[in-house]
Amino acid sequence: MTAENIRPVLAGQKALVIGVANEDSIAYGCAKAFRTVGAELAITWLNEKARRRVEPLAQDLGASVTAALDVSVPGELEAVFDSIRAKWGRLDILVHSIAFAPKEDLQGGLLNCSAEGFAKAMDVSCHSFVRMAKLAAPLMTDGGTMFAMSYLGANRVVANYNVMGPVKAALEAACRYLAYELGPQRIRVHAISPGPLKTRAASGLKDFELMLNEAAQKAPLGELVDIMDVGFACAYLASPLAKRITGGTVYVDGGASAIA
Numbered sequence: 001m002t003a004e005n006i007r008p009v010l011a012g013q014k015a016l017v018i019g020v021a022n023e024d025s026i027a028y029g030c031a032k033a034f035r036t037v038g039a040e041l042a043i044t045w046l047n048e049k050a051r052r053r054v055e056p057l058a059q060d061l062g063a064s065v066t067a068a069l070d071v072s073v074p075g076e077l078e079a080v081f082d083s084i085r086a087k088w089g090r091l092d093i094l095v096h097s098i099a100f101a102p103k104e105d106l107q108g109g110l111l112n113c114s115a116e117g118f119a120k121a122m123d124v125s126c127h128s129f130v131r132m133a134k135l136a137a138p139l140m141t142d143g144g145t146m147f148a149m150s151y152l153g154a155n156r157v158v159a160n161y162n163v164m165g166p167v168k169a170a171l172e173a174a175c176r177y178l179a180y181e182l183g184p185q186r187i188r189v190h191a192i193s194p195g196p197l198k199t200r201a202a203s204g205l206k207d208f209e210l211m212l213n214e215a216a217q218k219a220p221l222g223e224l225v226d227i228m229d230v231g232f233a234c235a236y237l238a239s240p241l242a243k244r245i246t247g248g249t250v251y252v253d254g255g256a257s258a259i260a
């Protein structure tokens, strides 16, 4: 199937995608897939430095809302949702595709992770999703779908994933609880667990190339996933075709997680 003959299953839907750093970003794959099936986009960049790279991508995708967003800066998240309320008056899809841990805390093993580093990783990579969900839910007046990017290291020990393991475990649990709390408003919440992808965030992990090789070898489908695989999985889950699916972790990994 080519992009041209995919049906516009998200026509008329409004999607906020957080986490585009460049064209390798998983968030970019989500934005591009949503656009391909008809959604309108809001895209954020971390700061002025990131803007140079992200703004042209947002323009290419015809994003109608763009804004700076560092979830650690008080007020910026609220400002993004104010812009969305002013422009669209509602929201259908939210993607949280961001993660951060200070390098020394990420690379030194869990035992050596400082309390500050742990708290920072948890705040940016997990609690910010809860804050976003709280702001997004009132705008999802006709139901909606929320996504947060996780990784297999949430449920199994993946060498070198370190503090991000417990942080992603918390993120997946947060998705379940949010799915429970928001279900009555017909808002569905998914953790998405992609196989390893060569992105800027992944470059902070020690021996990442080994993870890539192992994932390709293990996957029953025999190859690595790409960002469009993740994007189209999210597009499907956001569409009415998946209206009774919520609260789970959806693996987009060629089946690698099924193999011991």
Ligand SMILES: NC(=O)c1ccc[n+]([C@@H]2O[C@H](COP(=O)([O-])OP(=O)(O)OC[C@H]3O[C@@H](n4cnc5c(N)ncnc54)[C@H](O)[C@@H]3O)[C@@H](O)[C@H]2O)c1
Binding pocket: 018, 019, 020, 021, 022, 024, 025, 026, 027, 045, 046, 050, 069, 070, 071, 072, 096, 097, 098, 099, 100, 124, 149, 150, 151, 152, 193, 194, 195, 196, 197, 198, 199, 200, 201, 202
């Ligand atoms: N690359 C992989 O192998 C892989 C696999 C599974 C899950 N993930 C997850 O996917 C998500 C996206 O990562 P990616 O691999 O696309 O890398 P990426 O570097 O392209 O994206 C990470 C994003 O996080 C943003 N970010 C960091 N701190 C932030 C803050 N304080 N406020 C707002 N944004 C902030 C960055 O600006 C960047 O856009 C992350 O949650 C990551 O853990 C990645």
